[in-house]
Amino acid sequence: MVSTKIPRATAKRLPIYYRYLSILHDSNQKRVSSSSFADAVQVDSATIRRDLSYFGALGKRGYGYDVDNLLNFFKKILNQDHLTSVGLVGLGNLGHALLNFNFHKDSNVRISAAFDVHEDMINTVQDGVPVYSVNDLQKQLEEQQIKVLILTVPSSVAQDICDQAIKGGVKGIMNFTSRRLVAPDDVRIQNVDLTNELQTLIYFIEHYSKE
Amino acid sequence: MVSTKIPRATAKRLPIYYRYLSILHDSNQKRVSSSSFADAVQVDSATIRRDLSYFGALGKRGYGYDVDNLLNFFKKILNQDHLTSVGLVGLGNLGHALLNFNFHKDSNVRISAAFDVHEDMINTVQDGVPVYSVNDLQKQLEEQQIKVLILTVPSSVAQDICDQAIKGGVKGIMNFTSRRLVAPDDVRIQNVDLTNELQTLIYFIEHYSKE
DNA sequence: TATTGGTTGATAAGTATTTCACAAAGTTAA
DNA sequence: TTAACTTTGTGAAATACTTATCAACCAATA
Numbered sequence: 001m002v003s004t005k006i007p008r009a010t011a012k013r014l015p016i017y018y019r020y021l022s023i024l025h026d027s028n029q030k031r032v033s034s035s036s037f038a039d040a041v042q043v044d045s046a047t048i049r050r051d052l053s054y055f056g057a058l059g060k061r062g063y064g065y066d067v068d069n070l071l072n073f074f075k076k077i078l079n080q081d082h083l084t085s086v087g088l089v090g091l092g093n094l095g096h097a098l099l100n101f102n103f104h105k106d107s108n109v110r111i112s113a114a115f116d117v118h119e120d121m122i123n124t125v126q127d128g129v130p131v132y133s134v135n136d137l138q139k140q141l142e143e144q145q146i147k148v149l150i151l152t153v154p155s156s157v158a159q160d161i162c163d164q165a166i167k168g169g170v171k172g173i174m175n176f177t178s179r180r181l182v183a184p185d186d187v188r189i190q191n192v193d194l195t196n197e198l199q200t201l202i203y204f205i206e207h208y209s210k211e
Numbered sequence: 212m213v214s215t216k217i218p219r220a221t222a223k224r225l226p227i228y229y230r231y232l233s234i235l236h237d238s239n240q241k242r243v244s245s246s247s248f249a250d251a252v253q254v255d256s257a258t259i260r261r262d263l264s265y266f267g268a269l270g271k272r273g274y275g276y277d278v279d280n281l282l283n284f285f286k287k288i289l290n291q292d293h294l295t296s297v298g299l300v301g302l303g304n305l306g307h308a309l310l311n312f313n314f315h316k317d318s319n320v321r322i323s324a325a326f327d328v329h330e331d332m333i334n335t336v337q338d339g340v341p342v343y344s345v346n347d348l349q350k351q352l353e354e355q356q357i358k359v360l361i362l363t364v365p366s367s368v369a370q371d372i373c374d375q376a377i378k379g380g381v382k383g384i385m386n387f388t389s390r391r392l393v394a395p396d397d398v399r400i401q402n403v404d405l406t407n408e409l410q411t412l413i414y415f416i417e418h419y420s421k422e
Numbered sequence: 423t424a425t426t427g428g429t430t431g432a433t434a435a436g437t438a439t440t441t442c443a444c445a446a447a448g449t450t451a452a
Numbered sequence: 453t454t455a456a457c458t459t460t461g462t463g464a465a466a467t468a469c470t471t472a473t474c475a476a477c478c479a480a481t482a
Contacts, residue, residue: 006418007468007469008468008469009468009469009470010469011411011414011415011418011419012411014410014411014414015404015406015407015410015411015414016391016404016407018410019389019406019407033428033429033430034429034430035429040391041391042391044470044471045471046470046471046472046473047469047470047471049429049430049431049432050431050432050469050470050471052430052431053430053431053432057430057431058430059429059430059431060429060430060477060478060479061428061429061430061431061476061477061478061479062427062428062429062430062477062478062479062480063428063429063430063478063479064428064429064430065430077414078410078413078414079413079414079417084413086409093307093308093311093312094308094309094312096304096308097304097305097307097308098305098405100304101304101305101405103405103406103409107406107409107410109406109409109410109413147416148409148412148413148416150409171416172412172413172415172416174408174409174412178230180227180251180252180253188412188415188416188419190408190409190411190412190415192403192405192408193226193227194309194312194314194403195226195230195314195318195320196226196227196230197385197401197403198297198314198318198320198359198361198385198401199225199226199229199289199318199320200222200223200225200226200401201359201383201385201399201401202289202290202295202320202359202383203222203225203226203288203289203290204222204383204399204401205358205359205382205383205399206290207217207222208222208399218438218439219438219439220438220439220440221439244458244459244460245459245460246459255440255441256441257440257441257442257443257461257462258439258440258441260459260460260461260462261439261440261441261461261462263460263461264460264461264462268460268461269460270459270460270461271447271448271449271459271460272446272447272448272449272458272459272460272461273447273448273449273450273457273458273459273460274448274449274458274459274460275458275459275460276460
């Protein structure tokens with residue numbers, strides 16, 4: 001697979017590029033140069049050219065990049081041309097917020113199953129998404145071929161849910177708990193720890209001001 | 212300021228270290244070695260020793276690190292010994308979830324003011340936090356000396372709110388919108404784009420499996 | 423068609439971060 | 453007190469990422 005050689009730092013920027021291309025497309029722009037792109041997404045123009053060049057020569061010298069071409073290319077790269085189904089475990093406040101948010105608006109990612117322990121939610125439909133018992137987690141993940149999971153459960157049960165999910169065939173977990181999860185190498189964990197992020201922000205403000 | 216020389220990558224890990232130290236402290240551990248630390252937080256032990264060494268010689272050879280000492284040190288470093296007040300703009304679903312979450316549990320960060328446009332929320336108290344009109348944003352930020360803001364508003368108004376907040380003296384913004392904000396150099400923007408994170412996760416699953 | 427001007431893609435240099443590997447220093451136990 | 457053991461702190465090497473620069477190329481125009 002060619003793209004295995006793409007640097008991680010580049011891969012993390014791809015969704016940002018994708019989003020800006022969508023905006024350009026919607027506003028009927030036909031071309032974009034790396035420097036105007038750079039201004040918009042706040043990434044150095046050389047970095048953008050370097051990033052894009054990992055995928056081949058996508059631009060034209062003296063012209064820039066063709067928005068529609070590039071957007072289509074990104075759709076393939078980022079799997080935006082088919083729907084990815086995602087499961088969500090834990091319908092607390094954050095879980096509900098994510099359900100409601102549901103990523104629909106501009107990405108082809110959709111939460112298609114939710115899981116919780118509370119009897120009164122099980123077998124209901126919340127924000128258009130069916131809610132199952134966590135006891136059926138593994139079974140439903142297998143049946144629905146869900147490979148990606150969002151985890152918004154209490155930290156204390158995070159690892160347990162994680163283990164079950166992996167048995168159910170999950171390959172990626174977006175982990176909103178503060179617990180660092182242990183998982184096999186072929187399962188990717190993306191930690192989103194909001195308290196951490198906020199602390200980091202505050203630390204930077206206090207210590208890196210006036211750079 | 213000494214700590215200005217701390218690498219960014221290190222600074223980002225500090226909250227993770229802090230959290231794990233808290234756990235050790237709560238479970239009455241007196242000492243910890245860089246290697247057991249490494250197992251727990253999933254960071255290479257040499258990286259941990261290097262990170263800590265930026266702050267001086269905090270450990271003892273042949274012994275490890277004293278948990279309480281280190282924890283106290285981190286509390287100072289991360290401003291955990293005084294409360295940081297944070298504002299939140301936008302009481303949609305995500306905003307409410309964050310209000311309820313309120314970071315209380317293990318960090319000394321507290322949302323102390325919320326802002327929204329909806330008349331029926333203004334001047335109420337939601338999850339223990341007073342809600343003001345966004346029209347009073349600048350004034351309230353000044354009065355309450357709030358330097359950090361969480362932004363969970365529609366993308367279309369993000370930059371406008373950002374500008375007002377900066378006039379109100381804000382120095383750090385945790386931006387949950389997909390818009391890249393433009394701000395002076397002395398204002399730090401931390402982007403938390405959940406759609407991006409999910410897309411990145413999916414990209415990694417598809418392209419970096421079996422590493 | 424020739425010329426000008428703009429923009430890419432790539433080389434090379436620069437910067438940042440991680441990891442290896444081990445001397446030095448402290449601990450522990452006899 | 454000594455010897456064996458543990459673990460840090462750090463120099464040096466390796467890796468990862470970013471940026472400056474510019475030749476090559478294409479588009480646009482006359």
